[in-house]
Amino acid sequence: MIEVKGLKKSFKDIEALKGIDLHVAKGEVLGLLGENGAGKTTTLRILATMLKPDGGTVILDGKNVNESPQEIRKNIGILFGGESGIYDRLTARENIAYYGELNDMSPSEIKDRIDYLVKVLNMEEYIDRRAGKFSKGMKQKVAIARSIIHNPDIMLFDEPTSGLDVGGARIIQQFIETCKEEGKTVIFSSHTMSEVEKLCDRVAIINKGKIVETGYLQELKEKYDKGMEDLFLELVGEQNEL
Numbered sequence: 001m002i003e004v005k006g007l008k009k010s011f012k013d014i015e016a017l018k019g020i021d022l023h024v025a026k027g028e029v030l031g032l033l034g035e036n037g038a039g040k041t042t043t044l045r046i047l048a049t050m051l052k053p054d055g056g057t058v059i060l061d062g063k064n065v066n067e068s069p070q071e072i073r074k075n076i077g078i079l080f081g082g083e084s085g086i087y088d089r090l091t092a093r094e095n096i097a098y099y100g101e102l103n104d105m106s107p108s109e110i111k112d113r114i115d116y117l118v119k120v121l122n123m124e125e126y127i128d129r130r131a132g133k134f135s136k137g138m139k140q141k142v143a144i145a146r147s148i149i150h151n152p153d154i155m156l157f158d159e160p161t162s163g164l165d166v167g168g169a170r171i172i173q174q175f176i177e178t179c180k181e182e183g184k185t186v187i188f189s190s191h192t193m194s195e196v197e198k199l200c201d202r203v204a205i206i207n208k209g210k211i212v213e214t215g216y217l218q219e220l221k222e223k224y225d226k227g228m229e230d231l232f233l234e235l236v237g238e239q240n241e242l
């Protein structure tokens with residue numbers, strides 16, 4: 001479903017990605033772990049066709065990011081942490097519908113899909129209110145609905161729970177679980193090991209622009225005879241000493 005080979009990206013003299021290889025099967029949830037500045041966001045932005053790679057190949061659902069970015073965009077949902085990018089002056093419904101329009105959905109398709117998402121995400125009370133005064137959790141739900149308005153097969157999450165309280169983080173985690181149940185292919189980055197252990201099938205550990213380890217959680221724990229946090233620190237620590 002997702003094939004990344006030899007992916008490279010530099011920003012002037014900073015080599016952010018030095019040849020990344022990643023493979024994610026359909027329906028799989030892959031956790032992307034790495035310290036600050038390791039290259040997680042850069043990788044996800046390239047997969048999301050928001051940034052052009054310098055070298056290597058990136059194929060999503062058989063399509064190359066360099067050749068068919070628009071087609072790829074129709075099949076991916078993006079939820080990046082930090083600022084949600086919700087327009088304060090629009091209602092929740094308008095915010096979500098706008099993304100439907102960007103994805104070439106018809107007004108009736110948008111209406112039906114929003115009706116469904118409002119029920120699933122429990123947004124009845126505020127769907128027609130302006131988003132400006134929404135709590136973080138309410139905005140997060142709008143961002144979730146917006147990211148899946150077009151029912152994509154692939155979901156990319158970049159630290160989606162960062163800065164959220166326990167309840168807000170749980171909404172996102174449950175959403176990732178729902179994506180998995182629906183057979184979507186998911187990559188998400190996180191600094192929270194408990195979250196990674198809860199949600200991921202497999203992890204890839206990235207350090208200074210390179211993948212230093214990848215595997216199923218249980219396999220890695222057995223291989224290193226350590227918990228996730230310790231093995232993560234060992235892997236990124238060793239590399240830093242070189």
Ligand SMILES: Nc1ncnc2c1ncn2[C@@H]1O[C@H](COP(=O)(O)OP(=O)(O)OP(=O)(O)O)[C@@H](O)[C@H]1O
Nearest residue numbers: 011014015016034035036037038039040041042043
């Ligand atoms: N637009 C940019 N311009 C210049 N340098 C950039 C840009 N985006 C990323 N970088 C650099 O590329 C490297 C990788 O950054 P990236 O944001 O991918 O890391 P990250 O793994 O997402 O880190 P974090 O956990 O802090 O979010 C860093 O050295 C960063 O400074």
Ligand SMILES: [Mg+2]
Nearest residue numbers: 040041042158
């Ligand atoms: Mg980042």
